[in-house]
Amino acid sequence: MQAKLQEMLETTRKLFQLPDVARSTLAVQGEVQVLLEKGELLTFCKDHANAMAVYAEAIRLCYNIQDEATEAILTSKLLQLQRHADALKRVESLVNEFSSDSDTGSERSRLKTAFEKVADAEGFLMKGQLQILAQELGMTDVLSNNEIDEIWSQMLEMDKTTHTSNEAASPIISFETLWRWWVSDAAYQHNTLF
Numbered sequence: 001m002q003a004k005l006q007e008m009l010e011t012t013r014k015l016f017q018l019p020d021v022a023r024s025t026l027a028v029q030g031e032v033q034v035l036l037e038k039g040e041l042l043t044f045c046k047d048h049a050n051a052m053a054v055y056a057e058a059i060r061l062c063y064n065i066q067d068e069a070t071e072a073i074l075t076s077k078l079l080q081l082q083r084h085a086d087a088l089k090r091v092e093s094l095v096n097e098f099s100s101d102s103d104t105g106s107e108r109s110r111l112k113t114a115f116e117k118v119a120d121a122e123g124f125l126m127k128g129q130l131q132i133l134a135q136e137l138g139m140t141d142v143l144s145n146n147e148i149d150e151i152w153s154q155m156l157e158m159d160k161t162t163h164t165s166n167e168a169a170s171p172i173i174s175f176e177t178l179w180r181w182w183v184s185d186a187a188y189q190h191n192t193l194f
Helices: 002-016 025-044 048-065 068-097 107-118 127-136 145-158 175-182
Strands: none
Touching: 002 025, 025 048, 025 068, 048 068, 107 127, 107 175, 127 145, 145 175
């Protein structure tokens, strides 16, 4: 479906590039609109690098026809994707930096110890065990179902390669998934929870 949409957008873009219409401002604006749609599709598909390239091309076209309003919208989208890419790099850096369990007093060690107490024999945690994990970490307030759902969906988003015991069962997460979430910005929204 996504490939078909990209193909349709590319076909539409080629229409705006035909020699008979390519020189008009309206044709360039049409091409920019197609690029905007393509960038949003690529963003939805989590192809951020190509989405940024498409937005950059659209910004160049806007600059050429002096369409400052659309250029500002596209620049905002490009900057948002760049911030997202930078945040992912920062999370990866933190994960690598703090992946050592040698310091028993470290935050990672504390989290891993609590995780291991709650996790199943294979070393995975199910959604229903988040409340127990929070208690193991010293949290006194009970997590609401909404908080658990939000935390769980954020962790699953952090790890697109989520393990499942079967398709009907709820997904399970590894310690590494929990740790990636723990050092991400998403976890700081819930820093009072754990």
